[in-house]
Amino acid sequence: MTTPVPDSLVRIIKHMNPAAGISAQALPQCPDISLWLVEPDSMRRRFSQDEILQIQSYPAYWAFCWASGQVLAREILRHPHWIKGKKVMDFGAGSGVVAIACVMAGAREVIACDIDPDALISCEENAALNGVSFRCHGDLFSFDEELDLLIAADVLYDRANLVLLEEFLKCAPDVLIADSRIRDFDYPPYVAQGRHESCTVPDLDELDEFRLVNLYRGQR
Incomplete structure (x- = not known):
């Protein structure tokens, strides 16, 4: 039986x-996870100027599984000892793919954090789709609970966001980052953990350089 698309996501897309x-849509690199994502065909046509402006004003990041998120979710499922028994925050959760992977990997508790209220709706619906549950929170800087691990995928798309790297280590003693945007990454105590090829789902035919995802770990 096909699961009906949630009305909440139909409305906000x-x-x-x-x-x-x-x-x-099942994820090619994480086939055990499916997400409610934008229909590929609806993004594969020529848009009018008005449509382009509307997409730019509301890009609906939550409606895509970005390459960094897919890689991080896959690596967490491959290495559940990173997560098992820990209290984890997925910062900039978007679709919630990494939070879902953390629950599947045996985290003690998972918090999906995103400032976009529509992203938190997406997180809740995607959790239900995958038969898992986690908490949602809208603001890292108002979260005052102790964490074991903070995870963030594809949140460094603007170099101004690099200041978050220091803030993350104030919030958790262990931080795992996935990023495909920053070149010449040199931000101690963050250390490179490997590079992986991936893509956004639906595939946006991005430049090859954005298909290479780097993992970094910072600890205090």
């Missing part, structure tokens, strides 16, 4: 493009 649709 229209903020990006009234013609856009949502469907459950």
